[in-house]
Amino acid sequence: MEKAQLFPYQAPRHNDAYVFAQLRKLGMRPTSARVCVLQVMHQHPDEPLAAEQIFQHFVEIGLSVSLGTIYRVLNEMEHSGLLQRERRADEATAKSRYRLAPEVLPPSSYAFCCRVCAKVMVVADKQFSETLYQQARSAGFDRMLPQMSIQVVCNDCA
Secondary structure, three states: OOHHHHOOOOOOOOOOHHHHHHHHHOOOOOOOOHHHHHHHHOOOOOOEEEEEEEEHHHHHHHOOOOHHHHHHHHHHHHHHHEEEEEOOOOOOOEEEEEEOOOOOOOOOOOOEEEOOOEEEEEEEOHHHHHHHHHHHOOOOOOHHHHHHHHEEOOOOOO
């Protein structure tokens, strides 16, 4: 898979005011690096990202942010509760990867995830979310719904 397919540029799903508010709520100044990293994380809510992947995304869209700055911002956001860090034991290098903390995700968004290519499509349809929540709740699956992803095979991979 080509790198351009991994991170095609997308307009932020959350406007700057939303991202700024999240940072200010935690007492963090909304610097350009923090805002950009948080926007990338919101663009990939179900995909844990390594610092190098975020750096590559910035390179592809023409942003100049050092890898060291990205690591520092990720650590700050982890300590503030915006991100969660994970390490995969099955990887030889065991690089840290980061994802949005469940409390940060909007409660009305869910993701369709392709099992083959890992493409993610976030759905923020209020009616769909309410129906899904009602169904999940009636079946006893209402805990941690902001983390929910629906595993599918996309049309490109079918």
